[in-house]
Amino acid sequence: MSSSLPRITEIRSIGLGRGWSAETGDNAGSTGGTTSANNSDTLVEVHTDAGIVGYGSCYTTKDLVDGALHFLRPMFIGEVAIEPERVSEKMHQSTYWQGRGGSITHTVSGIDIALWDILGKYTGQPVGRLLGGRYRDRIKPYGSLIFDEPGKLRAKLQEAMARGFKAFKMGWGPFGRVSDEMDELMVSTARETVGDECELMVDAGGSEQFWPHGLKWALRTADMLSDYGVVWFEEALPPDDIDGFRQLRLGSSILISTGEVLTRRQSFIPWLESGAVDLIQPDCTKVGGLSEARRIGWMAYDHNILMVPHGWNTAIGLAADLQLVSAMPRARWVEYITPAPLIDDIVATPFKLDEEGYLTIPDSPGLGIELDPEGVKKQAI
Numbered sequence: 001m002s003s004s005l006p007r008i009t010e011i012r013s014i015g016l017g018r019g020w021s022a023e024t025g026d027n028a029g030s031t032g033g034t035t036s037a038n039n040s041d042t043l044v045e046v047h048t049d050a051g052i053v054g055y056g057s058c059y060t061t062k063d064l065v066d067g068a069l070h071f072l073r074p075m076f077i078g079e080v081a082i083e084p085e086r087v088s089e090k091m092h093q094s095t096y097w098q099g100r101g102g103s104i105t106h107t108v109s110g111i112d113i114a115l116w117d118i119l120g121k122y123t124g125q126p127v128g129r130l131l132g133g134r135y136r137d138r139i140k141p142y143g144s145l146i147f148d149e150p151g152k153l154r155a156k157l158q159e160a161m162a163r164g165f166k167a168f169k170m171g172w173g174p175f176g177r178v179s180d181e182m183d184e185l186m187v188s189t190a191r192e193t194v195g196d197e198c199e200l201m202v203d204a205g206g207s208e209q210f211w212p213h214g215l216k217w218a219l220r221t222a223d224m225l226s227d228y229g230v231v232w233f234e235e236a237l238p239p240d241d242i243d244g245f246r247q248l249r250l251g252s253s254i255l256i257s258t259g260e261v262l263t264r265r266q267s268f269i270p271w272l273e274s275g276a277v278d279l280i281q282p283d284c285t286k287v288g289g290l291s292e293a294r295r296i297g298w299m300a301y302d303h304n305i306l307m308v309p310h311g312w313n314t315a316i317g318l319a320a321d322l323q324l325v326s327a328m329p330r331a332r333w334v335e336y337i338t339p340a341p342l343i344d345d346i347v348a349t350p351f352k353l354d355e356e357g358y359l360t361i362p363d364s365p366g367l368g369i370e371l372d373p374e375g376v377k378k379q380a381i
């Protein structure tokens with residue numbers, strides 16, 4: 001390898017707080033009031049001897065990222081900074097015994113995204129082109145928000161509509177946790193609020209601790225959602241219940257999705273091969289970065305299953321998702337939390353929806369966004 005290639009000199013972490021702690025207050029309470037809701041995302045800043053800095057995002061806490069960085073350090077210091085797939089694969093394959101699939105994989109995810117950002121900045125190309133080529137230059141984001149009692153839910157949806165969203169996903173909160181009647185009331189309120197032209201999606205949040213529902217509830221609820229033209233039903237079952245999802249997919253007239261808690265491309269294989277879902281939702285800040293998400297996207301494509309990136313994370317995560325979907329033959333949506341201080345308040349130029357409710361996918365070098373250092377400082381823990 002040529003010594004003139006840019007090399008990694010340091011990786012720093014920035015823990016972010018207050019991002020979705022307010023939005024998930026109820027859920028944090030229902031999972032025993034853990035503090036993870038106060039620091040669920042951590043940025044990584046990868047420095048090189050060429051002066052290029054790349055940014056990544058990890059879906060876990062700063063303490064865990066710091067522990068993983070300490071362990072991974074001998075594997076990345078001095079490494080070529082413009083070979084994301086090889087460097088990430090080396091870290092995956094060298095950590096079989098140290099939290100493979102857990103915090104280490106989450107941390108590799110952020111490093112991998114940052115290395116793609118560096119490769120893009122080094123070559124002057126948007127990451128999507130380097131991932132294989134741009135099939136599209138815009139995509140529809142869905143505004144992602146937490147379910148609430150009808151009055152508050154209506155207000156949240158109206159706020160998201162005012163921002164220009166034309167598709168909305170509601171998740172967690174009271175849904176599936178109070179009664180069938182309450183579930184239907186929230187969904188009917190939402191449909192009435194957004195009208196028939198907008199897309200509505202529902203996320204039960206079955207990856208909550210000790211999710212109580214099984215296949216019969218999921219089938220019954222999918223029927224109700226179908227009456228309101230809901231596009232997909234997400235995490236209706238616990239995240240390990242592959243066979244339950246497979247049966248639910250067969251019995252439901254609306255699309256069935258899951259995948260946000262899975263990590264590593266290999267974990268997705270049985271879901272795709274058994275046809276357990278219509279849509280698969282890997283999170284690039286968790287699965288192993290863009291290198292891994294790209295391969296999951298292609299495996300899904302080859303099984304005629306649509307990848308819709310899970311994006312309950314940060315501006316860096318959203319920027320990575322935009323580049324990812326630009327390079328996929330089929331793509332329809334990306335997730336965009338609303339309101340989202342960890343997306344909207346840490347970038348120099350805010351993401352802006354056009355009149356049709358789409359986001360333009362940046363074609364500037366790297367991830368195509370610039371962080372606002374003051375904004376990052378305000379959100380840092």
Ligand SMILES: [Mg+2]
Pocket residue numbers: 171203205234235260
């Ligand atoms: Mg979800």
